[in-house]
Amino acid sequence: MRxxxxxDNGGTxxxxxxxxxHGKEIxxxxxxxxxxxxxxxxxxRDMDEMWEANCAVIGVCWIKPA
Numbered sequence: 172m173r174x175x176x177x178x179d180n181g182g183t184x185x186x187x188x189x190x191x192x193h194g195k196e197i198x199x200x201x202x203x204x205x206x207x208x209x210x211x212x213x214x215x216r217d218m219d220e221m222w223e224a225n226c227a228v229i230g231v232c233w234i235k236p237a
Contacts, residue, residue: 176232178225182206182214185221187228200231 174197179186186201204224207215 185224
């Protein structure tokens, strides 16, 4: 069976959602992520932390029912 996964790396959270080919949500998971604000008006993300967060939410979304 085929599945589709969506990732969202927002300003405060990283989320993943898993769907079947008919668009039915199989599972989803999100977790808070850190934003780095070196000075007012600037926001950065640590790419290593973002990678780890993406791996974590993907790993959980398929076992956590929607």
